[in-house]
Amino acid sequence: xxxxxxxxxxxxxxxxxxxxxxxxxxxxxxxxxxxxxxxxxxxxxxxxxxxxxxxxxxxxxxxxxxxxxxxxxxxxxxxxxxxxxxxxxxxxxxxxxxxxxxxxxxxxxxxxxxxxxxxxxxxxxxxxxxx
Numbered sequence: 290x291x292x293x294x295x296x297x298x299x300x301x302x303x304x305x306x307x308x309x310x311x312x313x314x315x316x317x318x319x320x321x322x323x324x325x326x327x328x329x330x331x332x333x334x335x336x337x338x339x340x341x342x343x344x345x346x347x348x349x350x351x352x353x354x355x356x357x358x359x360x361x362x363x364x365x366x367x368x369x370x371x372x373x374x375x376x377x378x379x380x381x382x383x384x385x386x387x388x389x390x391x392x393x394x395x396x397x398x399x400x401x402x403x404x405x406x407x408x409x410x411x412x413x414x415x416x417x418x419x420x
Contacts, residue, residue, distance in 0.1 A: 304400040324389040331393020
């Protein structure tokens with residue numbers, strides 16, 4: 290898992306930059322560039338959720354079945370509470386901030402899944418570690 294994440298890190302950064310630039314330009318043209326911070330918070334929240342999932346999987350690999358189930362359950366609860374806390378704070382600011390955070394979260398999930406699927410396919414073909 291650690292090897293896959295280290296190989297994917299560069300492409301995740303490029304995916305973020307590729308998604309952030311059009312969003313920033315769109316918000317700037319619309320006169321709402323201040324919402325880019327909320328988009329960034331949502332994107333980072335999505336990245337933190339996926340990083341937490343990867344770390345929990347890595348940690349639970351050496352545990353017994355019961356220990357792994359507890360580890361994953363605790364991770365799920367922590368991730369859900371974190372997402373609920375961030376979204377609850379965003380909705381208190383304004384509806385626009387809330388939707389910007391949601392957009393960042395969903396776009397990060399989508400891009401992270403695409404990068405992981407791409408590398409999973411490349412790994413199945415044996416190409417992933419040939420660089």
